[in-house]
Amino acid sequence: MQEDNTENKENTEEYKKGSLHPLTLIMNEAVSIMKDLGFVVEVGPELEDEWHNFDALNVPKDHPARDMQDTFFIKDKPGFVLRTHTSNTQIRYMENLVKSGGNPPFAIVVPGKVFRNESTDATHEMQFHQIEGLMIGEDVSVANMKGVLLEFFKRFFDGENVDIRLRPSFFPFVEPGFEIDLRIGEKWIELLGAGMVHPNVLKNCGIDGAKYQGFAFGIGLDRLMMMKLKIPDARFSYQGDLRLNQF
Amino acid sequence: MLISYNWLKSYIPEVPEVDKLTELITFKLCELESVEKLPNGDTVFDLKILPDRAHDLLSHRGVAYEIAGMLGLRVSENSSSNSFPQVLGSPRKEIGELGQTSSEKNNSSELSEKDNSVALLKTQLQIEIQTPSCKRYMGRIVRGVKVGTSPVWMVKYLESVGQRSINNIVDATNIILFGIGQPIHAFDLKRLDGEKIVVKNAKDGDELELVGSEKLKAKLRETDMMITDGVKNLAIAGVKGGLDSGINNDTTDILIEVASFDAVSVRKTARRLGIQTDASKRYENDLSSTLCDFAMMEISSLLKELCPEVEFEEVVDVYNIKQEERKVSFSADYISKVLGVKIPDEEIEKILNNYNYEFSHRSDLWEIRVPDLRLDITGAHDMVEEIGRVYGYDKIIPQLPDKIIGAKDNDIWTKICLAKNKLINDGYREVYNYALTDKGDMGILASASDKSFLRNNLLDGLKKSYELNRLNAPLLGTEEIKLFEVGTIFTKDGEEMHVAYLDKKNQVEMELDLFIKEKVSQDIHSEITHKILLNFCSARSVDLAQGSQDEHPATLLNPRIFKSWSSYPFMTRDIAVWVPEGTDSEILKNIYKEFGGELLLEEPKLFDSFTKPSKVEGEKARTSYAYHLVFQSYSRTLTDEEINKIMNSILEKIQHLGFEAR
Numbered sequence: 001m002q003e004d005n006t007e008n009k010e011n012t013e014e015y016k017k018g019s020l021h022p023l024t025l026i027m028n029e030a031v032s033i034m035k036d037l038g039f040v041v042e043v044g045p046e047l048e049d050e051w052h053n054f055d056a057l058n059v060p061k062d063h064p065a066r067d068m069q070d071t072f073f074i075k076d077k078p079g080f081v082l083r084t085h086t087s088n089t090q091i092r093y094m095e096n097l098v099k100s101g102g103n104p105p106f107a108i109v110v111p112g113k114v115f116r117n118e119s120t121d122a123t124h125e126m127q128f129h130q131i132e133g134l135m136i137g138e139d140v141s142v143a144n145m146k147g148v149l150l151e152f153f154k155r156f157f158d159g160e161n162v163d164i165r166l167r168p169s170f171f172p173f174v175e176p177g178f179e180i181d182l183r184i185g186e187k188w189i190e191l192l193g194a195g196m197v198h199p200n201v202l203k204n205c206g207i208d209g210a211k212y213q214g215f216a217f218g219i220g221l222d223r224l225m226m227m228k229l230k231i232p233d234a235r236f237s238y239q240g241d242l243r244l245n246q247f
Numbered sequence: 248m249l250i251s252y253n254w255l256k257s258y259i260p261e262v263p264e265v266d267k268l269t270e271l272i273t274f275k276l277c278e279l280e281s282v283e284k285l286p287n288g289d290t291v292f293d294l295k296i297l298p299d300r301a302h303d304l305l306s307h308r309g310v311a312y313e314i315a316g317m318l319g320l321r322v323s324e325n326s327s328s329n330s331f332p333q334v335l336g337s338p339r340k341e342i343g344e345l346g347q348t349s350s351e352k353n354n355s356s357e358l359s360e361k362d363n364s365v366a367l368l369k370t371q372l373q374i375e376i377q378t379p380s381c382k383r384y385m386g387r388i389v390r391g392v393k394v395g396t397s398p399v400w401m402v403k404y405l406e407s408v409g410q411r412s413i414n415n416i417v418d419a420t421n422i423i424l425f426g427i428g429q430p431i432h433a434f435d436l437k438r439l440d441g442e443k444i445v446v447k448n449a450k451d452g453d454e455l456e457l458v459g460s461e462k463l464k465a466k467l468r469e470t471d472m473m474i475t476d477g478v479k480n481l482a483i484a485g486v487k488g489g490l491d492s493g494i495n496n497d498t499t500d501i502l503i504e505v506a507s508f509d510a511v512s513v514r515k516t517a518r519r520l521g522i523q524t525d526a527s528k529r530y531e532n533d534l535s536s537t538l539c540d541f542a543m544m545e546i547s548s549l550l551k552e553l554c555p556e557v558e559f560e561e562v563v564d565v566y567n568i569k570q571e572e573r574k575v576s577f578s579a580d581y582i583s584k585v586l587g588v589k590i591p592d593e594e595i596e597k598i599l600n601n602y603n604y605e606f607s608h609r610s611d612l613w614e615i616r617v618p619d620l621r622l623d624i625t626g627a628h629d630m631v632e633e634i635g636r637v638y639g640y641d642k643i644i645p646q647l648p649d650k651i652i653g654a655k656d657n658d659i660w661t662k663i664c665l666a667k668n669k670l671i672n673d674g675y676r677e678v679y680n681y682a683l684t685d686k687g688d689m690g691i692l693a694s695a696s697d698k699s700f701l702r703n704n705l706l707d708g709l710k711k712s713y714e715l716n717r718l719n720a721p722l723l724g725t726e727e728i729k730l731f732e733v734g735t736i737f738t739k740d741g742e743e744m745h746v747a748y749l750d751k752k753n754q755v756e757m758e759l760d761l762f763i764k765e766k767v768s769q770d771i772h773s774e775i776t777h778k779i780l781l782n783f784c785s786a787r788s789v790d791l792a793q794g795s796q797d798e799h800p801a802t803l804l805n806p807r808i809f810k811s812w813s814s815y816p817f818m819t820r821d822i823a824v825w826v827p828e829g830t831d832s833e834i835l836k837n838i839y840k841e842f843g844g845e846l847l848l849e850e851p852k853l854f855d856s857f858t859k860p861s862k863v864e865g866e867k868a869r870t871s872y873a874y875h876l877v878f879q880s881y882s883r884t885l886t887d888e889e890i891n892k893i894m895n896s897i898l899e900k901i902q903h904l905g906f907e908a909r
Contacts, residue, residue, distance in 0.1 A: 018671030018729065021679050022809075028664075028784040035784075038650030043659040046682070046735050047689075047701075047742045062511045064298040064532050075690030075699075082682075082691070082701075107651050111660075113682070113735070117693070127682055135648065142635070143587025146645035166640035167274055168632065170297035176632030178640070179278060196585055199628050213585055231809045240678040240712030242723050242730075243812045 019245040023129055023237055026225040027111045030131045033155045034109040037148055039133060042108045044089025046115070050079050052088040056204040057173040065172040070117040072126075082115035085218055087173060090134045094205035104212045105137035111221065122233045129221040136197065136207070136214035142166075142176075145194060145215035153182055157228070160184050169193065173201050174216060189227075192219045248305050251407035252290040254426070258311035258322050265290050268314070275317050275636050277304070289407045301532030303620040306428030316602035317637055365551070370442075370560035372502070377447035380472050380509035381484065382568040383536040385543050386444055388436060388560040389550055390500045392416060398553070416494045416501065419549045421525075429505060429534065429542035430526035432474075432482060436500040438492040439476040444502070446484060449473045455480045458493045463522075471516045472508065485513035485530040486522055503550075505543045507536035536570050537619040576614040577627035585631045588643045598637045659744065661771050661780065662763045666733055666746050668783045669767050675731040675748050680708030682735065689737040701737035705747035706756045708732065713749055721819045721877050722812070724852060727751070733759065817848065817879035818890050823909040824901055828858055828868040835872055835901075842897045846885065848877040871909060 020028075031041055050061075059065050069084040089110040097106065111131045120126055135144070146164065153162045162184055169179040174195025182191040194217035199209030222234045229247060231237075236244050256262050263271065265282065272294065273279050280293040296304045303309040308322075315322045374386050397405075397418040405412055408425050412418050420431040436442070449467035457463045465483060467473070472484040482488040485508040494501065514531035517523055543562055550557055583589050595613060599606050605616040617624045624630070635643075667677065683691070684707070687700035702708060709730050716728045731748040747756035757765075769776060824835055832853060839851045855873035878890055898908055 018673065018675040018731075019677065020667065020671060021677040023679060024667065024677060032784045035656075037647070038652070040654040041656040041660040043657045043663075045742055047737060062514055064301065064514070068297070073692040075692050077689070105651050106654060107648075108654075115682070135651075137648070137651075139584055140648055141585060141587025141646075142640070143643050143646040144648040146587075146643060147647040150645045151647060164645075165274075166643075167278065168276060168636040168640075169278065170299040172298075175628045176635055196628070196631065199626065229809045232811060238679050238681050240680050240708060240715060240730075241719075242676050242678065242712075242716045242728070243719065245676050245678075246810060 022247050039107040039109045042089050042093050042110045044092050048083040048088045052091045053081050053083050056091045058198050058200045059172045072115050072117045086110040086112045086130050086132045098206035107135040109133045125234045130218050132218040134216045136212050140214035173198050248294045248296045249408040250292045250310050254307045254404050291407050299623040302622040308427045319601040368560045372563045373443045374563050374565045375445045376565050380512035381446040383507040383566045385505040385539050385564045387503045387562045390558045392554045394496050394498050415553045423546050429538045431546050432504040434492045434502040435498045436502050440478040443477050445475045445477040456490045457487045458490050465520050472512050484508050486517050486527045505539045535620045573617040576612050577630045578611045582631050582634050586635050662759050664780050664783050665767050666762050670731040675729045678712045688739045705732045705745050709749045813879050813881045815884050820876045823871050823873035825869045825907040828870050832872045846878045848879045851876050
């Protein structure tokens, strides 16, 4: 058959192009907003020692605070865990900064994969992705934290009427610590943990906690993806199923 | 922690209504898991108490002092005198505010003096502490108790916080536990070998049968702290009592234990044995040893009320490790600087007064005496929360900080983005697979899942994804499956960031750095990289006109809503139809959509079309349109018959219109 197959070719072209996983799209979006607000991206290891994942973050051994995160420990490698948050990278960043003679101010975001040893359901996974932010300076305050987060959500949920509110909470690496709720339209949703970095954490990295202060926060990217793209089940993300790449 | 509204009201007669209380707790104290109205008329609040406040808020009294502090109300310890008659002097008045009386004043000799209002019997009780993990041990022998049922008020209070009434003596210890947060244990004195308590570590291999319905026998180790009578083990300190020395219906004389144990020691033992009790939960979060005095008076008063004929012996108090008095100072400027809102001195003074802090104020400096139970307050930073949450976080106005300029992204991030950008431009689609798998070089301990290794490559996962997606190819609108993943793998030596891609011809996996060097080969700090990344990462403000061929707008602008997929099998049919040249293919598509209805997945896909001149002179040329139809139901497995029926209807319609199916 000597047929003209132009239309066929065009169609093939269209689906030959690759696609990104929706989590990558969400991560990129979050990163690009934070970069716009003056943060730079940091990356750190997923296999981590207990110092960077816990001790430096003011989570002592044999303390109930360690139970707040169910942890995977590594076999035949005592003292090592799969990181339970990307805060390990904040510690590494500050240690390196001090080692190289640097000082605050700085503002970083750390997107990445983290692990929790818990059974899975539609909203809980053993592995998930976070974006954490850390900003330290001489007078970086709770008001600044509210400013950054509100701006972030305004841009991320572009076109929606959003607001945030703070509730008292506890994470060992911050004081005061907050749970932050996000309002989209009329509805309030509990969304992230945040706080002012605990002076012990700064001290553990060699930064003078009497001179410098600042905030840290951590947001679940899987959760943001589910909210923004209306994906109903967190487990869809890690099944290698291309039907998820719809965006 | 379950908090009963009625119980709370016994401490604060003016406690606000349930709705107001719900709001106060949520925005000024801690998360509320639930608020539930009970059939007995009470309302119970489930407070999520985190480790920082587990020293004082795992009790009704602790929560009462918080609520009272927020509102500037007084806590009436005496208001509970209907339940707790002041038989032993007036300890509540003396002890006063939440553990604020200095520990010095509460030593046992003063306690005995206060106890003078009832005749106290001399005691033969001996207490010996042989481990540094026992900070304090107070014991008192009480004779002539009558074990029986508890009064209605106690049963109701316990019921509200989810506790079953056992007998009046055990219930009394629980009332103190949930009331003021101090665990108390009662031993049957007759089961002791003499009137002696020795606190010491167990011997490896010791066993103890524990109270409770499970008939649990704990296997002990020498690191476990035990309460013994010098001859045999009576209880696991701070965790659970032994069955043999527990209270039973024939018990007449009891030994009351009010003690303070080291948090880590109790935690280790409780964890190892897998036993968590209301006592161990409080001890492992650490309790102030100053609470013991008050608890001993409370339990004594309550026992006197329950069994008016009881006789009390003197308290024996071995207080080895005393809690130091602590002071913390802070300035209003510091609090304001951290919060980012100016908090006036009057506001600070009001809050400190309402919470009954002992404090002084000189020039800019506030100095407080840390309340004994507030083991969490160690410095000025803690006072930021104490002042801030009561003042109101909602009063802090959001303010964007000045941008910090000059810093650069981590190179690994740049490389990850470049690699992904390269692969999608080569037509690959991204997947994420699990890092946890069933084989690898690095194992993990005690996984909640059946996977106990970390992946040592990406390709194994990609191959599985390939199979899954190959079967689903008709649903994906493609015959060609091209996959990639960028992620961490774990070898014996540690982790590596890898890139892997897979299609019919290629199965490639390599380290990220090598991929960048070989496949992307461009300076990661160049202007062009910067531009690519801007396009790659930004869902907005993509200037396509300036973009090069390599750039791919990974846009989330106008995001579509996720379309869920069916777990039932799909079926495919191809249909090619001759139509007169110039006929719009949309006509056919609409027919397929009309007859396919909701079983037709997505849009029918036109996969082939061509036009053929007629061999017959004067006859119009014809065009063939070939469509690919995919059928699937969200609620059932489709049968051949029902799809054939749909296809037949479509063919009928096509004939009716004068077209010809090929």
